[in-house]
Amino acid sequence: MRKRMTAAAVGLLMTGATVVATGSANSHGYTENPISRQKLCANGTVQNCGAIQYEPQSAEGPKGFPSSGPADGTICSGGNGRFSQLDDPRGGAWPATRVNSGSYTFSWRFTAPHRTSDFKYFITKPGWNPNSKITRSALESQPFLTVNYGGQQPPFSLSHSGTLPSRSGKHVIVAVWSVYDTPNAFYACSDVQF
Template identity: 35%
Template sequence: MPARRKAAAAAALGLTALALCAAPASAHGSMGDPVSRVAQCYAEGPESPESAACKAAVAAGGTQALYDWNGIRIGDAAGRHRQLIPDGELCSAGNEEFKGLDLARADWPATSVHAGSYTFRYRVTAPHKGTFTVYATKPGYDPSKPLAWSGLDLEHPVATATDPVPSGGFYTFTGTLPERSGRHLLYAVWQRSDSPEAFYSCSDVDFGGGSGGTAPAPSAPAPSASAPSDEQIADGADKSTIEHHGHGDDDASTSAEPSATAPVNRPRAAGASADLAETGASAGTSYLAVGGAAALAAGSAVLFVSVRRRAAGGGHPR
């Protein structure tokens, strides 16, 4: 192979590697109505939340989880939600970063609801095809105890929607809330169909008429819930480690961890750079970045030397 072709091949390899490593981790939303715990706490302000529950969540897991409000996900879920997420960790999807959301408390800010038809609004920052499924806790739910899969009425979802059309930053779909009283929780699963990636959220709701299950009523009424505004989302985007725009419905490659054998909890490696943290890329991609840069540099060097030699000999690169 002529030197010029070798250089071009090396440069192309480097560019391909760099393009691959530049793809940030995809994470794209959370329930907006009834507002999820993470979205509620983000709306209150990560640095100084107002409610006791959100303050406790920050104390347990830090503020970064709130800036990453649209990132409660498993990249390789592929419908294996119960297999991958342990009891007591449903709200965090087994992710250490979001462990503050799993706190069993009866004072999470709650959305007032009643039995019957309900319009759900899922706040999305990057649309993808897939199915939304929303489950309600069973009668007798006790918010002061860790949430387990057995506490959800999995046989009777309160809402399902496949490929709803996003509008105004939300997916909107309808469902039917069951007869309940007091405080309960709605658990939403968004399973993409163009990727194994799935997203999860917990929304606290209050049907009225009691404290909910056998949990003691809080000493003071829990504050009403409210979703973050577009302005709040934009203001905090630069502090997020999560992709906020994505690549649209047809790009299945935006799933960050396609391996079916990867562990649920994926803490960032100690050697990950600040640039990787800002883009949401995993620490493992740093090796690819280095390799891509090296290949690109090598290709450029070979091409430069080839051109210099031909110029010195009066020839022209072909």
């Protein structure tokens, strides 16, 4: 009887560990600096965000941006309709991180780091309309920063430095983390004020 109960307890523990491990594999990452829209929703700074407030790490969509990937107007959510609140410009009222052109340190938080191809950062063009959704035509066609990661797996938090282009006023930075061994990438939009 004792052996059966021990075997049952071990079986239950193994099943629980599998569920926990599988659950964490469904979560991924987001930018903390500059703070992303999903992080602003998760920390309660922005209200009425829907499901993304509970899983800020999950704005995942097809990789290959900008030639492929999420459709225009759905870039901030990664094309994931569950997180469409991230695509809403909110009348230009998303809180913005104050930045200056020049050297800047970008930071990511990962809940399940994956082998990584690269990180790319795009920025809105001068004169873009903060009241409209993010589209490819609103962004510079080339990233202002690309960090190649060569298939390595990042740690749970990662920072890298780059140079913010010359801008003034409010802009959006679109950060794209391309996973090495899946067809997906993670998208994070950060509102910034130069």
